[in-house]
Amino acid sequence: MSGRGASLLTRRRFIAGGIATVGAIGIPVAAFSQFFDVPFVPTPQVVVDEMLRLANVGPNDVVYDLGSGDGRIVITAARKFGARAVGVELDHHLLIQSEESARQANMESRVKFVQQDFFKTDFSEATVVTMYLLSPVMRRLRERMLQLKPGTRLVAHDFDFDDWRPDRKTTIRKNVFLWIVPAQVGGRWRVRTALPEGELAFDMELRQKYQELDGFARFDGQPGGLWEPVLDGERIRFAIVDARDRDNESTLYLDGRVTPGVMEGEGTRGVGNQQRRFKWRAVKSGEVPPLKAEKK
Amino acid sequence: MRRARQLAAATVLAVIGTLAIAASVPDIPTPYVPSTDLNVDEMLRLAEVQPGDVVYDLGSGDGRIVIAAVRDWGSERGVGVELDPKLVDGSRERARSEGVADRVSFQQGDVLKAPIADATVVTMYLLTPLVDRLKPRLISELKPGTRIVAHEYGFSDWKPDRHLQVSKNFYLYVVPVQVGGKWKLETALPAGAREYDVELAQRYQEVKGGARVAGGYLPAFEPRVSGDRIAFVLIDENVAYRFEGRASTLEMKGVVRWGTGAKQQQGTWRAVRATAVSEG
Numbered sequence: 362m363s364g365r366g367a368s369l370l371t372r373r374r375f376i377a378g379g380i381a382t383v384g385a386i387g388i389p390v391a392a393f394s395q396f397f398d399v400p401f402v403p404t405p406q407v408v409v410d411e412m413l414r415l416a417n418v419g420p421n422d423v424v425y426d427l428g429s430g431d432g433r434i435v436i437t438a439a440r441k442f443g444a445r446a447v448g449v450e451l452d453h454h455l456l457i458q459s460e461e462s463a464r465q466a467n468m469e470s471r472v473k474f475v476q477q478d479f480f481k482t483d484f485s486e487a488t489v490v491t492m493y494l495l496s497p498v499m500r501r502l503r504e505r506m507l508q509l510k511p512g513t514r515l516v517a518h519d520f521d522f523d524d525w526r527p528d529r530k531t532t533i534r535k536n537v538f539l540w541i542v543p544a545q546v547g548g549r550w551r552v553r554t555a556l557p558e559g560e561l562a563f564d565m566e567l568r569q570k571y572q573e574l575d576g577f578a579r580f581d582g583q584p585g586g587l588w589e590p591v592l593d594g595e596r597i598r599f600a601i602v603d604a605r606d607r608d609n610e611s612t613l614y615l616d617g618r619v620t621p622g623v624m625e626g627e628g629t630r631g632v633g634n635q636q637r638r639f640k641w642r643a644v645k646s647g648e649v650p651p652l653k654a655e656k657k
Numbered sequence: 658m659r660r661a662r663q664l665a666a667a668t669v670l671a672v673i674g675t676l677a678i679a680a681s682v683p684d685i686p687t688p689y690v691p692s693t694d695l696n697v698d699e700m701l702r703l704a705e706v707q708p709g710d711v712v713y714d715l716g717s718g719d720g721r722i723v724i725a726a727v728r729d730w731g732s733e734r735g736v737g738v739e740l741d742p743k744l745v746d747g748s749r750e751r752a753r754s755e756g757v758a759d760r761v762s763f764q765q766g767d768v769l770k771a772p773i774a775d776a777t778v779v780t781m782y783l784l785t786p787l788v789d790r791l792k793p794r795l796i797s798e799l800k801p802g803t804r805i806v807a808h809e810y811g812f813s814d815w816k817p818d819r820h821l822q823v824s825k826n827f828y829l830y831v832v833p834v835q836v837g838g839k840w841k842l843e844t845a846l847p848a849g850a851r852e853y854d855v856e857l858a859q860r861y862q863e864v865k866g867g868a869r870v871a872g873g874y875l876p877a878f879e880p881r882v883s884g885d886r887i888a889f890v891l892i893d894e895n896v897a898y899r900f901e902g903r904a905s906t907l908e909m910k911g912v913v914r915w916g917t918g919a920k921q922q923q924g925t926w927r928a929v930r931a932t933a934v935s936e937g
Binding site: 405406407411414441442531532533534586588589600602610611612631632633634635 | 693694695698699701702706725729730731821822823824878879890892895896916917918919920
């Protein structure tokens with residue numbers, strides 16, 4: 362068995378995906394029951410700590426660990442970070458072991474373990490999802506992750522979501538990745554800004570791929586630049602250069618929150634001691650195709 | 658087809674020729690192209706200019722950046738360095754009419770020679786060959802933490818700390834403290850007093866390295882230098898120790914933290930240089 366060690370290391374996490382695949386091609390799941398007997402090699406504690414630290418887990422968070430193994434991420438999230446945490450694990454023995462560890466740590470009231478294939482689990486209440494899964498499983502989860510509440514943090518180690526670039530990456534013995542579920546902002550928008558000297562309205566087109574944005578603005582049909590767009594969960598910011606008057610160009614910096622079909626927030630115009638604040642609101646007016654993926 | 662290729666070859670040769678001339682004639686004049694007011698705003702915004710800053714503009718043209726830094730951003734002082742005496746005269750005149758003459762000054766001279774050591778912010782809109790020739794001076798004479806903002810043309814081999822694109826490209830570089838070399842680090846950890854032989858290799862703001870301990874080597878994870886600040890993580894006996902502190906070329910000291918969330922604890926650390934500064 363030792364020759365299989367390297368792949369077995371992550372095999373346990375792969376069970377749910379493996380079974381789903383096997384099910385699809387019609388081989389009886391029971392024939393693969395040896396999957397449940399693979400040796401268990403847990404995530405090192407320093408990496409567990411780093412995953413939860415990178416996600417900035419706190420007492421208001423609900424953490425879901427997909428493939429929770431012996432429960433150490435779930436219990437650490439509750440014990441050291443004060444969160445409520447749920448582990449989803451297929452292996453019955455690991456589940457019992459997790460529940461026992463939770464009892465010993467006096468964390469039973471804050472943690473829960475569910476014996477289930479996590480592809481069937483409803484984790485929409487999660488504010489943080491942690492994973493240690495192989496790339497094919499990560500890729501299959503990606504679309505579901507994008508449906509979570511904007512701002513939900515996803516943390517994984519070693520394996521990533523392929524062309525969805527992590528918002529942050531750190532290396533503490535292992536590579537740890539953080540993604541923040543982005544709001545959906547791709548489309549055409551009508552933006553109204555309440556500038557001190559009167560309302561300024563313009564049209565804006567945003568193309569989106571995950572958290573990456575590109576776009577432009579149009580003032581009464583004249584093109585205007587849209588620069589430095591940043592999407593951070595449900596928060597968006599960008600700069601608009603208003604160049605209608607060539608001799609008196611100005612830049613508007615807009616910062617706001619996204620809800621379905623509407624964005625609103627505060628902006629600034631001018632810089633230094635010339636800076637003026639204003640309110641803005643945008644309403645979605647149409648769809649556009651997504652941004653083409655950049656080559657890795 | 659062949660003609661096209663010949664043309665292309667000729668163009669390439671012409672370009673190489675121009676570059677060769679540019680490289681062999683060090684003082685090709687930098688053309689005077691003023692930054693627009695929008696560009697000026699963006700440069701000073703990227704540098705986060707505030708009261709207390711001393712802003713130097715290298716190649717200050719008509720003085721607009723220096724004047725804006727003092728007038729619009731409240732910087733303590735502004736200094737412009739400009740080769741063209743006519744532009745220097747115009748800048749002084751402009752500073753008087755804007756009412757900031759007491760806080761700005763303009764030096765007629767070569768940007769490669771002007772004293773710059775008291776700057777906390779340096780702005781420039783120069784061509785890359787000149788920017789590169791300024792680099793050794795900027796790194797050795799400016800204090801760590803000084804912000805350098807380049808408009809459109811950055812250093813050819815120094816990766817910016819930030820790159821901003823608003824109509825034009827703007828690059829921010831923070832002058833890093835020089836920490837490359839060997840250090841003796843002492844700290845008191847839960848297990849007792851600990852001494853590490855730390856070795857760091859540095860290239861601009863990028864550092865890597867680790868610590869030698871009895872019987873092994875601990876790689877430094879997430880090593881970072883920004884201005885005079887340094888941070889890295891050592892994992893010793895399965896505990897991650899997060900070192901953070903301030904550095905000079907001779908000494909570093911700060912706080913080390915371990916544990917996470919509610920269980921976090923901290924101590925202090927200090928390191929002294931064991932060898933001369935070395936480049937990575």
